[in-house]
Amino acid sequence: MTTQYNNGQAAASRNSENALVLWNCPGVARDYLVHWQSRWDQGVDFRSSY
16 A cells, blocks of 8 residues: 655654655556556546535
């Protein structure tokens, strides 16, 4: 699993943040993008109820 790193003071000093950096791994990048796109495609626009 990967996650975002919220670049800020709390992330750098207090939060339990992590990041994964991969170089020269086009297969992993492609698989990650395909999965990300599948999640995006299932998203729906937020509509406030008030």
